[in-house]
Amino acid sequence: MPQPIVIAGSGLAGYTLAREFRKLDRDTPLLILSRDAAGFYSKPMLSNALSGNRTAESLVMKSAEKMATELNATIRARVDIAMIDPQRRVIELVDGEQIAFRDLVLALGADPIHLPIEGDGAADILSVNDLDDFARFASHLHDAKRIVVLGGGLIGCEFANDLLARGIEPVVIDIAAWPLGRLLPEAAATWFRQQLEAAGVSFRMGVSVTSVARNGGNYHVSLSDGSVLDTDLVLSAVGLRPRIALASAAGLAVNRGIRVDRRLASSQPNIHAIGDCAEVEGLVLPFVMPIMQQARALAATLAGTPTRLNYPAMPVVVKTPACPTVVCPPAPDAQGSWQILGGQDAAAGLEVQFLAPDEKLLGFALLGAATARKQALAAHAPATLA
Amino acid sequence: MKKWQCVVCGFIYDEAAGMPEDGIAAGTRWEDIPADWACPDCGVAKADFEMAVI
Numbered sequence: 178m179p180q181p182i183v184i185a186g187s188g189l190a191g192y193t194l195a196r197e198f199r200k201l202d203r204d205t206p207l208l209i210l211s212r213d214a215a216g217f218y219s220k221p222m223l224s225n226a227l228s229g230n231r232t233a234e235s236l237v238m239k240s241a242e243k244m245a246t247e248l249n250a251t252i253r254a255r256v257d258i259a260m261i262d263p264q265r266r267v268i269e270l271v272d273g274e275q276i277a278f279r280d281l282v283l284a285l286g287a288d289p290i291h292l293p294i295e296g297d298g299a300a301d302i303l304s305v306n307d308l309d310d311f312a313r314f315a316s317h318l319h320d321a322k323r324i325v326v327l328g329g330g331l332i333g334c335e336f337a338n339d340l341l342a343r344g345i346e347p348v349v350i351d352i353a354a355w356p357l358g359r360l361l362p363e364a365a366a367t368w369f370r371q372q373l374e375a376a377g378v379s380f381r382m383g384v385s386v387t388s389v390a391r392n393g394g395n396y397h398v399s400l401s402d403g404s405v406l407d408t409d410l411v412l413s414a415v416g417l418r419p420r421i422a423l424a425s426a427a428g429l430a431v432n433r434g435i436r437v438d439r440r441l442a443s444s445q446p447n448i449h450a451i452g453d454c455a456e457v458e459g460l461v462l463p464f465v466m467p468i469m470q471q472a473r474a475l476a477a478t479l480a481g482t483p484t485r486l487n488y489p490a491m492p493v494v495v496k497t498p499a500c501p502t503v504v505c506p507p508a509p510d511a512q513g514s515w516q517i518l519g520g521q522d523a524a525a526g527l528e529v530q531f532l533a534p535d536e537k538l539l540g541f542a543l544l545g546a547a548t549a550r551k552q553a554l555a556a557h558a559p560a561t562l563a
Numbered sequence: 564m565k566k567w568q569c570v571v572c573g574f575i576y577d578e579a580a581g582m583p584e585d586g587i588a589a590g591t592r593w594e595d596i597p598a599d600w601a602c603p604d605c606g607v608a609k610a611d612f613e614m615a616v617i
Contacts, residue, residue: 494604
Protein backbone atom coordinates (compact mmCIF):
# COMPACT_ATOMS: atom_id res chain seq x y z
CA MET A 178 0.00 0.00 0.00
CA PRO A 179 1.46 3.39 -0.94
CA GLN A 180 1.91 5.95 1.78
CA PRO A 181 -1.02 8.29 2.25
CA ILE A 182 -1.48 11.96 1.68
CA VAL A 183 -2.05 13.21 5.20
CA ILE A 184 -4.24 16.26 5.71
CA ALA A 185 -3.80 17.84 9.14
CA GLY A 186 -7.08 19.59 9.83
CA SER A 187 -10.73 18.92 9.06
CA GLY A 188 -11.96 22.47 8.64
CA LEU A 189 -13.09 23.95 5.36
CA ALA A 190 -9.54 23.98 4.00
CA GLY A 191 -8.81 20.34 4.81
CA TYR A 192 -12.12 18.95 3.63
CA THR A 193 -12.28 21.13 0.55
CA LEU A 194 -8.83 19.95 -0.49
CA ALA A 195 -9.85 16.32 0.07
CA ARG A 196 -12.99 16.79 -2.01
CA GLU A 197 -11.14 18.50 -4.87
CA PHE A 198 -8.38 15.88 -4.78
CA ARG A 199 -10.87 13.03 -5.00
CA LYS A 200 -12.32 14.55 -8.16
CA LEU A 201 -8.91 13.92 -9.74
CA ASP A 202 -7.61 10.83 -7.94
CA ARG A 203 -9.87 8.10 -6.54
CA ASP A 204 -7.15 5.77 -5.30
CA THR A 205 -4.27 7.39 -3.44
CA PRO A 206 -4.87 6.80 0.29
CA LEU A 207 -6.04 9.89 2.14
CA LEU A 208 -5.74 10.28 5.89
CA ILE A 209 -7.41 13.25 7.57
CA LEU A 210 -6.46 14.11 11.13
CA SER A 211 -8.70 16.28 13.26
CA ARG A 212 -8.45 17.81 16.71
CA ASP A 213 -12.23 17.87 17.00
CA ALA A 214 -15.01 15.42 16.13
CA ALA A 215 -14.28 15.92 12.41
CA GLY A 216 -17.86 16.58 11.40
CA PHE A 217 -18.14 18.75 8.29
CA TYR A 218 -19.51 22.20 8.99
CA SER A 219 -19.10 25.61 7.50
CA LYS A 220 -17.16 27.94 9.75
CA PRO A 221 -18.59 31.09 8.14
CA MET A 222 -22.00 29.98 9.38
CA LEU A 223 -20.97 30.15 13.05
CA SER A 224 -21.48 33.90 13.08
CA ASN A 225 -24.98 33.78 11.66
CA ALA A 226 -26.26 30.55 13.16
CA LEU A 227 -28.57 32.13 15.74
CA SER A 228 -30.80 33.90 13.25
CA GLY A 229 -31.12 30.63 11.36
CA ASN A 230 -32.06 28.82 14.59
CA ARG A 231 -29.08 26.55 14.13
CA THR A 232 -27.44 24.61 16.94
CA ALA A 233 -23.97 23.15 17.11
CA GLU A 234 -25.54 19.80 16.20
CA SER A 235 -27.56 21.08 13.27
CA LEU A 236 -24.57 22.99 11.88
CA VAL A 237 -22.85 19.67 11.22
CA MET A 238 -23.84 18.87 7.68
CA LYS A 239 -22.06 15.54 7.52
CA SER A 240 -20.57 13.33 10.21
CA ALA A 241 -16.97 12.16 10.08
CA GLU A 242 -18.22 8.70 9.08
CA LYS A 243 -20.18 10.09 6.17
CA MET A 244 -17.24 12.21 5.05
CA ALA A 245 -14.95 9.18 5.23
CA THR A 246 -17.27 7.25 2.92
CA GLU A 247 -17.78 10.10 0.48
CA LEU A 248 -14.10 10.92 0.29
CA ASN A 249 -12.83 7.35 0.44
CA ALA A 250 -10.59 8.58 3.25
CA THR A 251 -9.56 7.50 6.71
CA ILE A 252 -10.60 10.16 9.19
CA ARG A 253 -9.27 10.21 12.71
CA ALA A 254 -11.06 12.47 15.16
CA ARG A 255 -9.69 13.95 18.38
CA VAL A 256 -6.03 13.43 17.67
CA ASP A 257 -3.21 15.90 18.27
CA ILE A 258 -0.02 16.10 16.30
CA ALA A 259 3.09 16.46 18.44
CA MET A 260 5.72 16.94 15.75
CA ILE A 261 6.63 16.68 12.10
CA ASP A 262 9.86 15.10 10.87
CA PRO A 263 10.29 16.45 7.33
CA GLN A 264 13.41 14.37 6.61
CA ARG A 265 11.77 11.03 7.40
CA ARG A 266 8.36 12.23 6.16
CA VAL A 267 6.74 11.17 9.39
CA ILE A 268 4.41 12.88 11.81
CA GLU A 269 4.18 11.89 15.43
CA LEU A 270 1.00 12.12 17.48
CA VAL A 271 1.05 13.13 21.13
CA ASP A 272 0.57 9.48 22.14
CA GLY A 273 3.77 8.58 20.30
CA GLU A 274 2.19 6.94 17.25
CA GLN A 275 4.11 7.63 14.05
CA ILE A 276 2.46 8.10 10.68
CA ALA A 277 4.42 8.14 7.43
CA PHE A 278 3.22 10.35 4.63
CA ARG A 279 3.76 10.74 0.91
CA ASP A 280 2.66 14.37 1.18
CA LEU A 281 1.53 16.34 4.20
CA VAL A 282 -0.96 19.18 3.91
CA LEU A 283 -1.13 21.52 6.87
CA ALA A 284 -4.67 22.88 7.10
CA LEU A 285 -4.37 23.80 10.75
CA GLY A 286 -6.34 27.00 10.83
CA ALA A 287 -5.74 29.91 13.18
CA ASP A 288 -6.13 30.71 16.86
CA PRO A 289 -8.19 33.60 18.15
CA ILE A 290 -6.12 36.48 19.44
CA HIS A 291 -6.65 37.28 23.12
CA LEU A 292 -6.20 40.87 24.20
CA PRO A 293 -4.35 41.50 27.44
CA ILE A 294 -7.22 42.29 29.80
CA GLU A 295 -7.14 42.55 33.59
CA GLY A 296 -9.70 41.29 36.05
CA ASP A 297 -11.10 38.06 37.43
CA GLY A 298 -13.64 37.88 34.59
CA ALA A 299 -11.04 37.97 31.83
CA ALA A 300 -10.76 34.17 31.86
CA ASP A 301 -14.50 33.94 31.14
CA ILE A 302 -14.26 35.86 27.86
CA LEU A 303 -15.48 33.61 25.07
CA SER A 304 -14.35 33.40 21.50
CA VAL A 305 -16.00 31.35 18.77
CA ASN A 306 -13.44 29.87 16.44
CA ASP A 307 -14.83 26.39 15.88
CA LEU A 308 -17.91 24.26 16.42
CA ASP A 309 -16.99 23.27 19.99
CA ASP A 310 -16.58 26.97 20.84
CA PHE A 311 -19.96 27.69 19.31
CA ALA A 312 -21.63 25.02 21.45
CA ARG A 313 -20.12 26.61 24.56
CA PHE A 314 -21.16 30.10 23.44
CA ALA A 315 -24.73 28.99 22.67
CA SER A 316 -25.05 27.33 26.07
CA HIS A 317 -24.37 30.71 27.73
CA LEU A 318 -27.01 32.59 25.76
CA HIS A 319 -30.14 31.35 27.49
CA ASP A 320 -30.06 33.91 30.27
CA ALA A 321 -28.11 36.63 28.48
CA LYS A 322 -29.73 39.96 27.72
CA ARG A 323 -26.63 42.07 27.09
CA ILE A 324 -23.38 41.03 25.45
CA VAL A 325 -20.20 42.99 24.96
CA VAL A 326 -18.46 42.10 21.70
CA LEU A 327 -14.76 42.91 21.59
CA GLY A 328 -13.80 43.78 18.04
CA GLY A 329 -15.68 45.72 15.39
CA GLY A 330 -14.27 43.83 12.44
CA LEU A 331 -16.10 41.41 10.18
CA ILE A 332 -16.62 38.63 12.70
CA GLY A 333 -17.50 40.94 15.58
CA CYS A 334 -20.11 42.77 13.52
CA GLU A 335 -21.57 39.51 12.21
CA PHE A 336 -21.96 38.12 15.73
CA ALA A 337 -23.44 41.39 16.99
CA ASN A 338 -26.03 41.37 14.22
CA ASP A 339 -26.78 37.70 14.80
CA LEU A 340 -27.35 38.18 18.54
CA LEU A 341 -30.25 40.52 17.74
CA ALA A 342 -32.17 37.45 16.60
CA ARG A 343 -32.09 36.25 20.21
CA GLY A 344 -33.30 39.56 21.56
CA ILE A 345 -29.85 40.24 23.02
CA GLU A 346 -28.47 43.78 23.05
CA PRO A 347 -24.91 43.71 21.73
CA VAL A 348 -22.37 46.45 22.41
CA VAL A 349 -19.42 46.39 20.00
CA ILE A 350 -16.17 47.83 21.33
CA ASP A 351 -13.14 48.60 19.22
CA ILE A 352 -10.12 50.86 19.51
CA ALA A 353 -10.54 51.75 15.82
CA ALA A 354 -12.50 54.84 14.89
CA TRP A 355 -15.10 52.98 12.85
CA PRO A 356 -16.37 49.41 12.35
CA LEU A 357 -14.93 47.20 9.59
CA GLY A 358 -11.93 49.50 9.83
CA ARG A 359 -9.68 47.34 7.69
CA LEU A 360 -12.28 46.91 4.99
CA LEU A 361 -14.28 50.12 4.66
CA PRO A 362 -13.43 53.80 4.32
CA GLU A 363 -14.98 56.06 6.94
CA ALA A 364 -17.98 57.23 4.90
CA ALA A 365 -19.09 53.69 4.13
CA ALA A 366 -18.42 52.52 7.69
CA THR A 367 -20.55 55.34 9.04
CA TRP A 368 -23.43 54.27 6.82
CA PHE A 369 -22.89 50.65 7.87
CA ARG A 370 -22.85 51.62 11.52
CA GLN A 371 -26.09 53.58 11.19
CA GLN A 372 -27.90 50.59 9.71
CA LEU A 373 -26.69 48.28 12.49
CA GLU A 374 -27.54 50.85 15.16
CA ALA A 375 -31.05 51.18 13.76
CA ALA A 376 -31.39 47.41 14.12
CA GLY A 377 -30.28 47.50 17.76
CA VAL A 378 -26.46 47.15 17.84
CA SER A 379 -24.55 49.69 19.95
CA PHE A 380 -20.99 50.75 19.15
CA ARG A 381 -18.28 52.16 21.42
CA MET A 382 -15.48 53.08 19.06
CA GLY A 383 -12.07 54.52 19.85
CA VAL A 384 -11.89 52.81 23.23
CA SER A 385 -10.42 49.57 24.52
CA VAL A 386 -11.35 47.27 27.36
CA THR A 387 -9.02 47.47 30.33
CA SER A 388 -10.63 44.95 32.63
CA VAL A 389 -13.47 42.49 32.99
CA ALA A 390 -14.57 41.85 36.57
CA ARG A 391 -17.04 39.26 37.78
CA ASN A 392 -20.13 40.67 39.42
CA GLY A 393 -22.30 37.84 40.63
CA GLY A 394 -23.59 36.11 37.53
CA ASN A 395 -22.51 38.89 35.19
CA TYR A 396 -19.63 41.28 34.51
CA HIS A 397 -18.37 44.83 34.83
CA VAL A 398 -16.44 45.79 31.72
CA SER A 399 -14.12 48.78 32.24
CA LEU A 400 -13.18 50.86 29.23
CA SER A 401 -10.13 53.02 28.59
CA ASP A 402 -12.24 56.19 28.78
CA GLY A 403 -13.14 55.38 32.37
CA SER A 404 -16.67 54.19 31.76
CA VAL A 405 -17.99 50.85 32.95
CA LEU A 406 -20.53 48.62 31.21
CA ASP A 407 -22.69 45.99 32.86
CA THR A 408 -23.01 42.88 30.75
CA ASP A 409 -24.01 39.25 30.94
CA LEU A 410 -21.32 37.91 28.65
CA VAL A 411 -18.17 39.06 26.85
CA LEU A 412 -17.39 37.71 23.39
CA SER A 413 -14.00 38.39 21.84
CA ALA A 414 -13.59 38.64 18.07
CA VAL A 415 -10.45 40.68 17.65
CA GLY A 416 -8.69 38.63 15.02
CA LEU A 417 -6.89 35.42 14.22
CA ARG A 418 -3.29 34.29 14.41
CA PRO A 419 -2.26 31.52 11.99
CA ARG A 420 -1.17 28.31 13.69
CA ILE A 421 2.52 28.11 12.88
CA ALA A 422 4.05 26.46 15.97
CA LEU A 423 4.09 22.92 14.58
CA ALA A 424 5.60 24.05 11.29
CA SER A 425 8.10 26.33 12.96
CA ALA A 426 9.30 23.55 15.28
CA ALA A 427 9.81 21.33 12.24
CA GLY A 428 12.05 23.92 10.62
CA LEU A 429 9.56 25.14 8.01
CA ALA A 430 9.84 28.78 7.01
CA VAL A 431 7.21 30.82 8.78
CA ASN A 432 6.34 34.47 8.97
CA ARG A 433 2.83 35.57 9.96
CA GLY A 434 1.67 32.22 8.57
CA ILE A 435 3.39 29.13 7.22
CA ARG A 436 5.18 30.44 4.17
CA VAL A 437 4.25 28.75 0.92
CA ASP A 438 4.87 29.50 -2.73
CA ARG A 439 2.40 29.68 -5.60
CA ARG A 440 2.15 25.89 -5.54
CA LEU A 441 1.26 25.93 -1.83
CA ALA A 442 4.61 24.24 -1.13
CA SER A 443 6.39 25.02 2.13
CA SER A 444 10.15 25.30 2.45
CA GLN A 445 10.32 21.52 2.99
CA PRO A 446 9.60 19.07 0.19
CA ASN A 447 6.24 17.27 0.24
CA ILE A 448 4.83 19.55 2.94
CA HIS A 449 2.18 22.04 1.92
CA ALA A 450 -0.07 24.50 3.71
CA ILE A 451 -3.49 25.93 2.89
CA GLY A 452 -6.23 27.92 4.55
CA ASP A 453 -5.96 30.21 7.54
CA CYS A 454 -2.53 28.89 8.59
CA ALA A 455 -0.92 29.59 5.22
CA GLU A 456 0.84 32.70 3.98
CA VAL A 457 0.97 32.72 0.20
CA GLU A 458 3.50 35.21 -1.15
CA GLY A 459 2.95 37.39 1.88
CA LEU A 460 -0.84 37.14 1.82
CA VAL A 461 -2.79 35.71 4.76
CA LEU A 462 -6.44 35.79 3.68
CA PRO A 463 -8.75 34.11 6.19
CA PHE A 464 -11.75 33.88 3.87
CA VAL A 465 -13.49 31.09 2.00
CA MET A 466 -12.87 32.16 -1.59
CA PRO A 467 -9.05 31.92 -1.27
CA ILE A 468 -9.44 28.44 0.26
CA MET A 469 -11.38 27.27 -2.79
CA GLN A 470 -8.67 28.59 -5.10
CA GLN A 471 -5.90 27.04 -3.02
CA ALA A 472 -7.64 23.68 -2.72
CA ARG A 473 -8.17 23.38 -6.47
CA ALA A 474 -4.58 24.27 -7.30
CA LEU A 475 -3.06 22.01 -4.64
CA ALA A 476 -5.40 19.11 -5.49
CA ALA A 477 -4.18 19.25 -9.09
CA THR A 478 -0.56 19.41 -7.99
CA LEU A 479 -0.98 16.45 -5.64
CA ALA A 480 -2.73 14.51 -8.39
CA GLY A 481 0.29 14.92 -10.64
CA THR A 482 -0.32 18.16 -12.54
CA PRO A 483 1.80 20.92 -10.96
CA THR A 484 -0.51 23.93 -10.83
CA ARG A 485 0.13 27.52 -9.85
CA LEU A 486 -2.29 29.32 -7.58
CA ASN A 487 -4.04 32.38 -8.97
CA TYR A 488 -6.44 34.60 -7.06
CA PRO A 489 -9.07 36.49 -9.00
CA ALA A 490 -10.66 39.56 -7.44
CA MET A 491 -12.25 38.06 -4.32
CA PRO A 492 -15.06 40.16 -2.84
CA VAL A 493 -15.68 39.40 0.83
CA VAL A 494 -19.31 39.06 1.92
CA VAL A 495 -20.05 40.49 5.35
CA LYS A 496 -23.07 38.57 6.63
CA THR A 497 -24.85 41.35 8.48
CA PRO A 498 -28.50 41.23 7.43
CA ALA A 499 -29.09 44.67 8.99
CA CYS A 500 -26.71 45.98 6.33
CA PRO A 501 -25.71 43.43 3.69
CA THR A 502 -22.15 44.30 2.72
CA VAL A 503 -19.63 43.20 0.11
CA VAL A 504 -16.07 44.46 0.17
CA CYS A 505 -13.30 43.98 -2.36
CA PRO A 506 -10.44 45.79 -0.61
CA PRO A 507 -7.73 47.45 -2.68
CA ALA A 508 -4.24 45.97 -2.36
CA PRO A 509 -2.38 47.39 0.66
CA ASP A 510 0.00 49.33 -1.58
CA ALA A 511 -2.65 50.54 -4.04
CA GLN A 512 -2.46 54.23 -4.95
CA GLY A 513 -5.77 56.01 -5.30
CA SER A 514 -8.74 57.28 -3.36
CA TRP A 515 -12.27 56.32 -2.37
CA GLN A 516 -15.18 57.82 -4.28
CA ILE A 517 -18.70 57.70 -2.90
CA LEU A 518 -21.63 56.90 -5.15
CA GLY A 519 -25.15 57.18 -3.79
CA GLY A 520 -25.95 57.10 -0.10
CA GLN A 521 -28.63 59.80 -0.16
CA ASP A 522 -31.36 57.25 -0.76
CA ALA A 523 -31.13 54.64 1.98
CA ALA A 524 -33.20 52.16 -0.01
CA ALA A 525 -30.68 52.18 -2.86
CA GLY A 526 -27.75 51.39 -0.59
CA LEU A 527 -24.26 52.79 -0.85
CA GLU A 528 -21.46 52.14 -3.30
CA VAL A 529 -17.87 53.27 -2.86
CA GLN A 530 -15.09 52.69 -5.34
CA PHE A 531 -11.36 52.91 -4.82
CA LEU A 532 -10.04 54.46 -8.00
CA ALA A 533 -6.50 54.96 -9.28
CA PRO A 534 -5.56 58.44 -10.55
CA ASP A 535 -6.38 57.17 -14.06
CA GLU A 536 -9.88 56.13 -12.81
CA LYS A 537 -9.07 52.42 -12.94
CA LEU A 538 -11.11 50.43 -10.41
CA LEU A 539 -8.83 48.99 -7.70
CA GLY A 540 -11.38 48.06 -5.04
CA PHE A 541 -14.94 48.65 -3.94
CA ALA A 542 -17.50 48.25 -1.19
CA LEU A 543 -21.22 47.75 -1.64
CA LEU A 544 -23.76 48.22 1.13
CA GLY A 545 -27.46 47.47 1.33
CA ALA A 546 -29.23 47.12 -2.00
CA ALA A 547 -26.03 48.07 -3.84
CA THR A 548 -24.68 44.58 -3.11
CA ALA A 549 -26.55 43.45 -6.23
CA ARG A 550 -23.69 45.06 -8.21
CA LYS A 551 -21.11 42.65 -6.80
CA GLN A 552 -20.53 40.51 -9.87
CA ALA A 553 -20.59 43.47 -12.22
CA LEU A 554 -17.86 45.27 -10.27
CA ALA A 555 -15.81 42.17 -9.43
CA ALA A 556 -15.39 41.57 -13.16
CA HIS A 557 -13.52 44.89 -13.41
CA ALA A 558 -11.48 44.69 -10.22
CA PRO A 559 -7.84 43.59 -10.43
CA ALA A 560 -6.85 40.02 -9.58
CA THR A 561 -5.44 39.62 -6.07
CA LEU A 562 -2.70 37.27 -7.29
CA ALA A 563 -2.39 37.21 -11.07
CA MET B 564 -39.40 26.10 -7.86
CA LYS B 565 -36.70 25.01 -5.41
CA LYS B 566 -33.95 26.61 -3.39
CA TRP B 567 -30.40 25.31 -3.28
CA GLN B 568 -27.85 26.05 -0.61
CA CYS B 569 -24.07 26.19 -0.87
CA VAL B 570 -22.61 23.69 1.59
CA VAL B 571 -19.65 25.93 2.27
CA CYS B 572 -20.92 29.45 2.81
CA GLY B 573 -24.68 29.17 3.05
CA PHE B 574 -25.44 31.14 -0.12
CA ILE B 575 -28.92 30.23 -1.36
CA TYR B 576 -29.89 30.04 -5.00
CA ASP B 577 -33.62 30.60 -5.36
CA GLU B 578 -34.89 29.35 -8.69
CA ALA B 579 -37.90 31.66 -8.55
CA ALA B 580 -35.72 34.75 -8.12
CA GLY B 581 -32.78 33.70 -10.30
CA MET B 582 -29.81 36.06 -10.32
CA PRO B 583 -30.78 38.64 -12.95
CA GLU B 584 -27.80 40.86 -12.15
CA ASP B 585 -25.53 37.96 -13.15
CA GLY B 586 -27.41 37.00 -16.27
CA ILE B 587 -29.47 34.19 -14.76
CA ALA B 588 -33.12 34.99 -15.38
CA ALA B 589 -35.78 34.59 -12.72
CA GLY B 590 -37.28 31.13 -12.96
CA THR B 591 -34.07 29.47 -14.19
CA ARG B 592 -34.05 25.95 -12.86
CA TRP B 593 -30.99 24.57 -11.17
CA GLU B 594 -30.38 21.98 -13.87
CA ASP B 595 -30.35 24.70 -16.51
CA ILE B 596 -27.47 26.58 -14.89
CA PRO B 597 -24.15 25.77 -16.62
CA ALA B 598 -22.01 23.09 -14.97
CA ASP B 599 -19.07 25.49 -14.70
CA TRP B 600 -21.10 27.92 -12.60
CA ALA B 601 -19.72 28.51 -9.09
CA CYS B 602 -21.12 29.98 -5.90
CA PRO B 603 -20.82 33.75 -6.25
CA ASP B 604 -19.93 34.15 -2.57
CA CYS B 605 -17.28 31.48 -2.05
CA GLY B 606 -16.50 29.86 -5.37
CA VAL B 607 -17.69 26.34 -4.54
CA ALA B 608 -18.56 24.37 -7.68
CA LYS B 609 -22.12 23.73 -8.80
CA ALA B 610 -21.62 20.02 -8.21
CA ASP B 611 -20.94 20.68 -4.53
CA PHE B 612 -24.15 22.58 -3.86
CA GLU B 613 -26.91 20.85 -1.91
CA MET B 614 -30.64 21.19 -2.05
CA ALA B 615 -31.91 23.20 0.90
CA VAL B 616 -35.69 23.46 0.85
CA ILE B 617 -38.43 22.89 -1.68
